[in-house]
Amino acid sequence: MNVQQSQQSITPELRAWIVAQAEAGCDPQAVLKAMHDSGWDEEVALEAMEGTLREHLAARGAGREVAQPPLRPAASVPEPDLSQSPATLWAGDREVSVVMTLASPRVIVFGGLLSDAECDELIALAEPRLSRSETVDTDTGGSEVNASRTSQGMFFQRGEHPVCARLEQRIATLLRWPVERGEGLQILRYGPGAEYRPHHDYFDPAHAGTPTILKRGGQRLGTVVVYLNTPAKGGATTFPEAGLAVAPVRGNAVFFSYDRPHPATRTLHGGAPVVEGEKWVATKWLREGRFD
Known part of the structure; x- marks a missing residue:
């Protein structure tokens, strides 16, 4: 693994995102391309996706509940007034x-x-x-x-x-x-x-x-x-x-x-x-x- 690869860690946040893409039916090649376009090394991206999905499917196959971040109630957020589609x-x-x-x-x-x-x-x-x-x-x-x-x-x-x-x-x-x-x-x-x-x-x-x-x-x-x-x-x-x-x-x-x-x-x-x-x-x- 080269220096660039060693600096890219596969975080729980990244794993959760990969699982979300898979469950949404996204094409794996499209997911890899999105990661690559965002600066991820190709080998690291492939390792992250394969490892994450392997663990996810194994957990599902074993009948275990796969931990996902809890979906909390939506909060009010900052937002401009675009009601009239202004330029x-x-x-x-x-x-x-x-x-x-x-x-x-x-x-x-x-x-x-x-x-x-x-x-x-x-x-x-x-x-x-x-x-x-x-x-x-x-x-x-x-x-x-x-x-x-x-x-x-x-x-x-x-x-x-x-x-x-x-x-x-x-x-x-x-x-x-x-x-x-x-x-x-x-x-x-x-x-x-x-x-x-x-x-x-x-x-x-x-x-x-x-x-x-x-x-x-x-x-x-x-x-x-x-x-x-x-x-x-x-x-x-x-x-x-x-x-x-x-x-x-x-x-x-x-x-x-x-x-x-x-x-x-x-x-x-x-x-x-x-x-x-x-x-x-x-x-x-x-x-x-x-x-x-």
Whole structure:
């Protein structure tokens, strides 16, 4: 197994997704292609699918109950007013275009959420504070370096700079979700070859550290990824279950919501490898309660 393969772990989350695709009647080759398109090594993807389905069928054949994440009641989630199918929406201080909408998974692409000058300002403010990106460790409630995430990043406090406050207010206005129910902006830089392999943004209720995490703001319900530059090649935000790849275009943003912490939301997503140049993004996570 090569270095790239050894860094790709077959997680319980990935196994649950593979089982869900199989039970939905998806063609195995289509599932493998979706994984490959999202950055998974072909051999790792094949091993994950074969091993997961073998165990799943064996458990079924033995008459054992196959554990699946519990399907919880749907929560109210952030959502723009698209009742009249508008081409643009007013974000409080600027017009934002509605580039694309998808019902399942719930994905909306906004155009022109930030100006070029605002993108440059966020990059300049963040760059001196970058370090290796970490992910939330849901077993402990802390954070850790994860081989599946090969970017550099940093966090701003909510409203830390005027440009942060403007972007946060625009998001709140667009999605009709209070500013205080959002985390601070995270700025990420992906160099050539850097990626974030497919994952979910909600906190898995089955993990031991999740109750500790939820004490501060509750569950995550939505994500906004704002592109601060346009890479020369690569770097799309991918949704494997929908066969969707959102190109990173400077000033644009992709929003997706998940009304319960469950693979049924179909919000498995990833950041495809940057092929040429670099990619800068600002990520905003929206919570069900006040995040202080």
